[in-house]
Amino acid sequence: MSQENEQIPARTRTDWDVIKRLLAYLGGEGSVLAVVLVMLVLQTVGNAFGPTLIGRAIDEFISVDDRAGLRTTMLTLGGVYLVGWVGFMGQIYFMSMLSQRLLKKLRSDIFEHVQKLSIGYFFKHGAGDLMSRLVNDTSAVGNLMGQQLIQSLGSLFGLIAVLIAMFALNVQLTLVTIIILPIMVAITWWFSIRSRAAYRETREALGQLSAGLEEDLSTVREAQSFAVTEDVINHFRQDNAHNRDAEIRAAGITAAFAPIMDALSTLATVLVAGYGGYLAIFGDGTVTVGVVVAFLSYAQQFFRPVQLLSNLYTTAQSAFAGGDRVFDLLDAEPEISSKPNASEFSDVDGHVAFKDIVFGYDDSKIILDGVSLEAKPGEMIAFVGETGAGKSTFVNLLGRFYDINSGDLLIDGTDVRDVTVRSLRQQLGEVPQNSFLFADSIMNNLKYGAHEATDDEAISAAKAAMAHEFIMDLPDGYDTVLSTGATSISQGQRQLLCIARAILADPKILILDEATSNIDTRTERLVQKAIDNLLENRTSFVIAHRLSTIRHANQIVVIGKGGIVERGTHDELVTAGGHYAGLIKAQEID
Amino acid sequence: MDIIRRGLVYLRPYWRLAAGAFASMLIVTATNLYVPQVIQQLIDDGIEAQNWEGIIWATVILLGLALIRGVFSFTNTYWSAESSQGIAYDLRNEIFEKLENLSFSFHDTHQTGKLMTRTTSDVENVRTFFAQGLLQLVSALITFLGSIIILLVTDWRLALAVLSTVPVIIVIFVFLFSRMGPLFGEVQRMLGKLNTILQENIAGIRVVKSFTAEPFELQRYRDQNENLYQQNIHVARYFGTGFPTVFLLSNIGTLIVIWYGGNRVISEQIQLGQLIAFNSYLSYLLNPIFQIGGLSQQLSSATASGNRLFEIIDTEIEITSPANPIPITHQSPGHLSFENVTFRYQGSDSNVLTDISFEAHPGQTVALLGSTGSGKSSIVNLIPRFYDVTDGRIAIDGTNIREYDLNMLREQVGSCLQEVTLRSGTIRDNICFGKPDATEDEIIEAAKMAQAHVFIMQQPNGYDTQVGERGSGLSGGQRQRVAIARVLLVHPRIIIFDDSMSALDAETEQELKVALNPFLEKHTAIIIAQRISTVVSADQILVIDNGEIIARGTHTELLESSGVYQDIVRSQLEEEEA
Numbered sequence A: 001m002s003q004e005n006e007q008i009p010a011r012t013r014t015d016w017d018v019i020k021r022l023l024a025y026l027g028g029e030g031s032v033l034a035v036v037l038v039m040l041v042l043q044t045v046g047n048a049f050g051p052t053l054i055g056r057a058i059d060e061f062i063s064v065d066d067r068a069g070l071r072t073t074m075l076t077l078g079g080v081y082l083v084g085w086v087g088f089m090g091q092i093y094f095m096s097m098l099s100q101r102l103l104k105k106l107r108s109d110i111f112e113h114v115q116k117l118s119i120g121y122f123f124k125h126g127a128g129d130l131m132s133r134l135v136n137d138t139s140a141v142g143n144l145m146g147q148q149l150i151q152s153l154g155s156l157f158g159l160i161a162v163l164i165a166m167f168a169l170n171v172q173l174t175l176v177t178i179i180i181l182p183i184m185v186a187i188t189w190w191f192s193i194r195s196r197a198a199y200r201e202t203r204e205a206l207g208q209l210s211a212g213l214e215e216d217l218s219t220v221r222e223a224q225s226f227a228v229t230e231d232v233i234n235h236f237r238q239d240n241a242h243n244r245d246a247e248i249r250a251a252g253i254t255a256a257f258a259p260i261m262d263a264l265s266t267l268a269t270v271l272v273a274g275y276g277g278y279l280a281i282f283g284d285g286t287v288t289v290g291v292v293v294a295f296l297s298y299a300q301q302f303f304r305p306v307q308l309l310s311n312l313y314t315t316a317q318s319a320f321a322g323g324d325r326v327f328d329l330l331d332a333e334p335e336i337s338s339k340p341n342a343s344e345f346s347d348v349d350g351h352v353a354f355k356d357i358v359f360g361y362d363d364s365k366i367i368l369d370g371v372s373l374e375a376k377p378g379e380m381i382a383f384v385g386e387t388g389a390g391k392s393t394f395v396n397l398l399g400r401f402y403d404i405n406s407g408d409l410l411i412d413g414t415d416v417r418d419v420t421v422r423s424l425r426q427q428l429g430e431v432p433q434n435s436f437l438f439a440d441s442i443m444n445n446l447k448y449g450a451h452e453a454t455d456d457e458a459i460s461a462a463k464a465a466m467a468h469e470f471i472m473d474l475p476d477g478y479d480t481v482l483s484t485g486a487t488s489i490s491q492g493q494r495q496l497l498c499i500a501r502a503i504l505a506d507p508k509i510l511i512l513d514e515a516t517s518n519i520d521t522r523t524e525r526l527v528q529k530a531i532d533n534l535l536e537n538r539t540s541f542v543i544a545h546r547l548s549t550i551r552h553a554n555q556i557v558v559i560g561k562g563g564i565v566e567r568g569t570h571d572e573l574v575t576a577g578g579h580y581a582g583l584i585k586a587q588e589i590d
Numbered sequence B: 001m002d003i004i005r006r007g008l009v010y011l012r013p014y015w016r017l018a019a020g021a022f023a024s025m026l027i028v029t030a031t032n033l034y035v036p037q038v039i040q041q042l043i044d045d046g047i048e049a050q051n052w053e054g055i056i057w058a059t060v061i062l063l064g065l066a067l068i069r070g071v072f073s074f075t076n077t078y079w080s081a082e083s084s085q086g087i088a089y090d091l092r093n094e095i096f097e098k099l100e101n102l103s104f105s106f107h108d109t110h111q112t113g114k115l116m117t118r119t120t121s122d123v124e125n126v127r128t129f130f131a132q133g134l135l136q137l138v139s140a141l142i143t144f145l146g147s148i149i150i151l152l153v154t155d156w157r158l159a160l161a162v163l164s165t166v167p168v169i170i171v172i173f174v175f176l177f178s179r180m181g182p183l184f185g186e187v188q189r190m191l192g193k194l195n196t197i198l199q200e201n202i203a204g205i206r207v208v209k210s211f212t213a214e215p216f217e218l219q220r221y222r223d224q225n226e227n228l229y230q231q232n233i234h235v236a237r238y239f240g241t242g243f244p245t246v247f248l249l250s251n252i253g254t255l256i257v258i259w260y261g262g263n264r265v266i267s268e269q270i271q272l273g274q275l276i277a278f279n280s281y282l283s284y285l286l287n288p289i290f291q292i293g294g295l296s297q298q299l300s301s302a303t304a305s306g307n308r309l310f311e312i313i314d315t316e317i318e319i320t321s322p323a324n325p326i327p328i329t330h331q332s333p334g335h336l337s338f339e340n341v342t343f344r345y346q347g348s349d350s351n352v353l354t355d356i357s358f359e360a361h362p363g364q365t366v367a368l369l370g371s372t373g374s375g376k377s378s379i380v381n382l383i384p385r386f387y388d389v390t391d392g393r394i395a396i397d398g399t400n401i402r403e404y405d406l407n408m409l410r411e412q413v414g415s416c417l418q419e420v421t422l423r424s425g426t427i428r429d430n431i432c433f434g435k436p437d438a439t440e441d442e443i444i445e446a447a448k449m450a451q452a453h454v455f456i457m458q459q460p461n462g463y464d465t466q467v468g469e470r471g472s473g474l475s476g477g478q479r480q481r482v483a484i485a486r487v488l489l490v491h492p493r494i495i496i497f498d499d500s501m502s503a504l505d506a507e508t509e510q511e512l513k514v515a516l517n518p519f520l521e522k523h524t525a526i527i528i529a530q531r532i533s534t535v536v537s538a539d540q541i542l543v544i545d546n547g548e549i550i551a552r553g554t555h556t557e558l559l560e561s562s563g564v565y566q567d568i569v570r571s572q573l574e575e576e577e578a
Ligand SMILES: Nc1ncnc2c1ncn2[C@@H]1O[C@H](COP(=O)(O)OP(=O)(O)O)[C@@H](O)[C@H]1O
Pocket: A123, A361, A362, A367, A385, A386, A387, A388, A389, A390, A391, A392, A393, A394, B472, B473, B474, B475, B476, B477, B478
C-alpha cells in the first residue's frame, strides 16, 4: 500500500545481460529461427526486386514498345510477388511461433521456479506483483522477441548492404555520411539511460498496481462491510495515476528521441549534399554529379534502418526492464531447498525428535528458544497455549516451511535437512489453520493430496469428514466448482473439506492446526470419530483450543513464551494444577 | 461496430489531445511527402546545375523541414500516449469502481485471476488500439479515399483496373475481422484462465507445498499455457495468411497498372509520364491498405477485449441505495428485527433460510447456535445487505433496511466476518481500515478492548509493524483480534461477531468477553459461536437448524425446552468431564 516512500529498485542487469539470457531461450529453437530467416530473405527479395523490375519494364520495354518483353517482365514480377507472399506468410507464422514458444517457455520456467521459492518469499512479495512479473513483464519481453526482433534483423541486413555499396562507390563521401554516426550512438546511449530508468519505473508501477488490485479484489467484502469502497477506489486511483504518469514520462522520452535522430539523419544528408556538391563543383572531377546523387539516396537508405534500430533500442528498454524483473524472480534463490545429495524418505515410522530447537522468523525475535520434544511412532502430541505463543510455528518446522536457527529436527533419526524437501513433505499431511481451497471442483479439491485416488475413495473420505451430506445438497454435488476462496460454502464446511482432503491423502505424520475451530461441537463430535481413526497408528501433532479434542493425547504440551512451559498427559497436568488446569477451568460453562 | 462506438466515448475527454496528435501526424505526413521534392530540387537545381546557392537553399529547407517534422512527430507521439494512457486510466478506474461495488454474489461467482486479467491486460489491449491503431486507421482511410479520387482523375480506366482488386481486399478484411475477433476473445479468455491458475497457486501456496503438489500445479499450468500457445498460433495462422494475401493483392494491383498501362502507352493511348505518375500515386493507395491490414490484428484484439470490459461495466449492481435513502446515524437506537425472512443464494434451487423471525432490542445480545452449514452466517450477512432477502423483511428501528442509505447502514452494522482478511500494511493501517482518520487514542482503546494491545506492543515496531498480504506474519488468533479491534473502532450501533473468537484460547476469550461487556451493554449484538460458554449470558439464544429457528430462549429456558440445545450442551460437557 505504501508507495510514496518506496524507492524504485534500479535495474541490476545490463541490457546485454538481459539480451544474452533471452537469446539463450532461443537456443533450442534453432531450426525455427533458421526458417524465419529464410522466410525473411524471401520476403526481402520480393520487396526489393519488385521496384527494380518495374523500373526495367518502364525503361527497357515500355519506352521501346516491346510488348513481349513487357509480358515476360510482368510474369517474372508476378513470380517475385508470389515468392514475397510466401516469405511474408512464413515470416509472420514462424515468427509468432518463435515468440510464442519463447513466452510459453519463459512463463513455465517462472512458474516452476515460483513453486520452489519458500513461503517466506511469498510473505515479502505481493501476489499481484508476482503475477505482474509472470503476465505483464513476460509479455513485454514477448513483444521484443517478436516483431521488434524481426524489424531489427531486417534493418541490420539493409544497413550492411547499403554500407557495402557506399564504400564501393566512394570512401571519402561514405566517411562524411557516417561521420554523424558516433554522435547518434552517443545520443542513443544517453537516451537509453534515461529511458531505462523510466521504463523500469513503468514496470514497477504496473507491478504495484497489480499487487494492489489483487489485494483489493480479495478484500472486496471487507471494503463493502466497512463502507470504505470510496477510500479503496481512491487509493487505486492513485496507483493507477502513478502508472499512467510513469507511462507518459517514458513515452515522452521516446517521443523526444525519435525526432532528434531524424534531425541528425537530415543533417547527414545535408552534409553529403554540401560536401559532395562542393567536390562536384570545385573538386578535381573524381566525384561526379552522378556519384553525389547516388550518395544522397544512399544516405537516406542508410539512415532509415539506423533510426529504426535506435528507436527500437529505446523502446526495447521496456522489454529489458521487464526481462530484468523476470530474471530477478528467476534468480531468487529458494531459501529452503534439498541438499545436492539428499536422500529420499519413504514410508517413515514417524519417530519425531526436536532437539534444542531455536527458531525465530527474524533473528531479533526468537519464538522457540531451545525446545526439545519427542514423539514416538503412532503417538499423538497436542499443543495448547495462548494464541501467538508459537504453536503453528512449532508444527510448521516439521515440513521445513522454515528452517530452524539451531538444534536438530530428526524424523526416524534422520535430520530433515538431509532428505529431499519433497519426500519429507510427502510423509506429512496437514489441515492448516487457514482452510484454503482452490477455485476448482470439490472432487478435485478432495483429491488434491492424492491425485490417483478414485472418486469412491474421495467420497468415503468426505463421508468420514461429515461433508458428504452438504456436498450432495450443492447444485452439482461433487462437481460443484467452488468460488475463489470457497466463499460459496460456509466456513465450517470448508474445514470439513480440508479434513476430508487430509484423510484422503493418508500421510504418515499428521498435523491438525485448529482443524475444527469453525465447526460446531455436535458435528465435531461426529468428525472426531473419523479423526480418531485417522490418528490411530500414525504420529500426529494436534493444536486445539477446545480441549475435548486432545484429552487422549499421549502428551499435551503447553506452549508459552519462548517454548514449552508444561507437558504431560491430561491427568498429570490436571493434577499438577498449573497452566493447563487453568485452561480447563476457563472453558467450563459458567 | 457498436463496441467501437462505445469505445470512442472514452476518447471524448481527450479529444483535444487526440485531435492535436492527429493534426501533428498530418503535418508529419505532409513534410514526409514534401522531402523527396526538395531532394529532387537539390539534385536538379543544385548539384546537377552546379549551383552552389541552389544547394545551400535546398539544404536549409531540408533542415527546416526536419525541424518541423521533429516538433510535430514529438507532439504526435506524446499526445497519443497522453490521451491513450488517459483512456486506460479512466477505463481502469471505471472497471475497478464497478468491481469494488458489485455485490457479494458477483464475487462469489467470478474468479479473482480473471477479473485481474480484465483490469490489466484487456485494458492494455484497448489502450494500444487508441494509442496507435485509431489514428493510423483514420489517416489510412483518408489517404485511401484521397488516392482513389486522384487516380480516378488521372486516368479513370487505369484506376478502375486497379480498383478491381479492392473489393477482394475488402472481402478478405471483413472475413479476417469477423474471424479474428472471436479468436482474440478466446486468447484473452485463456489468458484469464492461466492467470487464475497462477493467482490461486500463489494464494494457496502453503497448501500446494504441504501436499507437495508442485508437479501437479506445474502440469496444470503447462497444459493451460500450451492451450494458450496453440490459440495464439491459431491466430497467427489466420493473420499470417490474411495479411500477406492483402499485400499480394495490392501488389497485383501494381502489376495490373504497369502491364495494362504499359500496353496503353505502347498503343499510345496515354503518355509514359502519366504512367509513371500513376504508378507513384498507386503507392499512396496501396500503403493505406497495407496499414489497415496490419491494424486488423490490433483492432480485433481491442474489440475482443473491449467486449469483455463492457460486460463488466454493464453488469448491474444488485444491491444499491434506494432513490430516496433515509439516513441512519450513531443516534439510531439499534433495534433489529427479522420478519419472516426467507433467503436463497443466486443460482441455488433451495432456500437456505426459511421464515426467520426474531427481534434484538437495543443493548441486547442475541446468540446464534447451530450446526455447520445451518445458515448462521447467511442470517447475519443479510443485516448489512451483503445479500438481499428473497422474502420477508429486515428492519432497523422499524424501517426496512432497504430504505436506508447503503453506506450509512453498513457503517452502523459492524461485522467481524467469519473469515478474517487483513491487508498488507501496518497493524495500525489494518485497525483504521474502517475509519482512516481515527486518533491514536481511539486506536489504542479499540485494540485494548479487543485484547490486542498487549501483543501488538510486543511486536518489533508496535502498531507500525508490517504484516503481509492477508495478515501473514500474525498468528490466527492475533489476526482475529486485530479484526475485532477494526470493527470496534468504528463504533457501530449493531455489531456482529461471526464465530470471530474461534482461534482464541479459552483464557484470552474470557478476557475478551469481560472487556467487551461494557460495549455490548450499550450496543445491539449478534454473536455466532460454537462454545456454549460464549453464548450462555446472551439475552436470547436462537438455535438454527437447516435454515430455520428451531428453538429460542435464554440458556436456562432452552436447557428445559430444547432437545437439540441439550444435545449441544452435552457435546461440550463431555469435554469437561473426562
Ligand atoms: N510468517 C511470520 N513471520 C513473522 N512472524 C510470524 C510469522 N508467523 C507468525 N509469526 C509470529 O510468531 C508468533 C507465533 O505465531 P504462531 O505460531 O502462529 O502462534 P499460535 O500459537 O497462535 O499458532 C506470533 O507472535 C506471530 O506474530
